[in-house]
Amino acid sequence: MKKIITIIICISAFKTAKAQLNLVPNSSFEDTLNCIESNYLMEDLIFNWFGGKGYYNSCRSFYFGVPANVTGHQYPRTGNGYCGIYTRGSGTGALRNYIQIKLSQPLLSNNKYLVEFYISLGDTMHANCNSIGAYLSPDSFLAPYNNFLIDQIPQIQNPIENDLSSKTDWTLVGDTFVATGVERWLTIGNFYNDSLSTIIPLDSVCAQPNPFNCAAYFYIDDVSVTLIDETGINEQKQNEFSLFPNPNNGNFKLQYKGNLTKSIVLFITDVYGKLIDNIEILNSTTDYENASLNDGLYFYSLRQGFDEVGKGKIIVLK
Numbered sequence: 001m002k003k004i005i006t007i008i009i010c011i012s013a014f015k016t017a018k019a020q021l022n023l024v025p026n027s028s029f030e031d032t033l034n035c036i037e038s039n040y041l042m043e044d045l046i047f048n049w050f051g052g053k054g055y056y057n058s059c060r061s062f063y064f065g066v067p068a069n070v071t072g073h074q075y076p077r078t079g080n081g082y083c084g085i086y087t088r089g090s091g092t093g094a095l096r097n098y099i100q101i102k103l104s105q106p107l108l109s110n111n112k113y114l115v116e117f118y119i120s121l122g123d124t125m126h127a128n129c130n131s132i133g134a135y136l137s138p139d140s141f142l143a144p145y146n147n148f149l150i151d152q153i154p155q156i157q158n159p160i161e162n163d164l165s166s167k168t169d170w171t172l173v174g175d176t177f178v179a180t181g182v183e184r185w186l187t188i189g190n191f192y193n194d195s196l197s198t199i200i201p202l203d204s205v206c207a208q209p210n211p212f213n214c215a216a217y218f219y220i221d222d223v224s225v226t227l228i229d230e231t232g233i234n235e236q237k238q239n240e241f242s243l244f245p246n247p248n249n250g251n252f253k254l255q256y257k258g259n260l261t262k263s264i265v266l267f268i269t270d271v272y273g274k275l276i277d278n279i280e281i282l283n284s285t286t287d288y289e290n291a292s293l294n295d296g297l298y299f300y301s302l303r304q305g306f307d308e309v310g311k312g313k314i315i316v317l318k
Contacts, residue, residue: 032057112228113176299313
């Protein structure tokens with residue numbers, strides 16, 4: 001009997017998304033090529049997908065079985081299979097894996113899309129890394145079994161408040177974005193190095209010298225990219241903020257494309273949710289300077305009363 005799965009929803013707006021065609025082929029990793037135990041590459045085991053660090057299915061055994069396998073014990077969220085990747089390794093190198101797929105059709109320019117996937121932390125891991133996201137690109141990247149860092153800024157990034165440390169449940173990661181019309185490939189993983197990632201030790205193992213498995217390895221299931229608002233650009237034009245340059249050295253310009261009729265407050269927090277600064281925005285263009293910001297990843301939120309009218313990431317590099 002499958003255990004009961006608790007779904008953690010990080011963005012309430014997802015509940016109202018319109019049902020649309022999922023553009024991710026083999027979205028729950030069910031369509032297999034073969035179940036050979038000695039194979040590691042996803043492209044040798046299932047249709048459409050590339051990369052990864054393990055494919056798990058009830059048709060496999062020993063290391064890659066379901067529900068028991070070398071990394072832990074987990075039932076698929078749906079079907080018989082799921083895959084896995086490292087988002088952070090136990091050593092000093094940038095141990096990263098990615099899964100990648102070509103969408104069934106290119107995204108439409110100026111339309112809003114919802115990108116979602118479910119993850120569960122492997123039982124044998126001693127650390128959690130909340131820094132996982134999805135990057136949509138015109139072309140594919142090299143995403144083999146080997147470990148390396150794809151240095152790109154993902155359109156979809158898991159927010160710090162969405163805890164990914166559960167080893168029993170499947171946790172939802174996702175957000176919306178407006179496509180430019182060139183996106184054709186989807187890549188999922190951690191696109192930031194350790195200094196910009198949110199790494200949380202789960203026990204005392206990580207404090208030991210050269211700790212084994214002080215790493216974050218996630219099972220992944222049910223990936224989707226869906227069109228949710230064909231007129232998304234109209235909303236964006238009416239209420240669009242841009243922050244540039246990004247990355248920056250702590251100085252940037254915040255611009256609102258429209259007439260600002262009410263004051264807005266800019267909040268800046270670090271990756272742990274600690275408030276760094278807040279200022280009132282009174283004009284369409286605001287210059288922000290903060291020499292005390294250290295190198296790293298920050299989040300900003302723009303609020304008008306109780307309503308959030310904009311949000312994003314700030315990368316500081318000096």
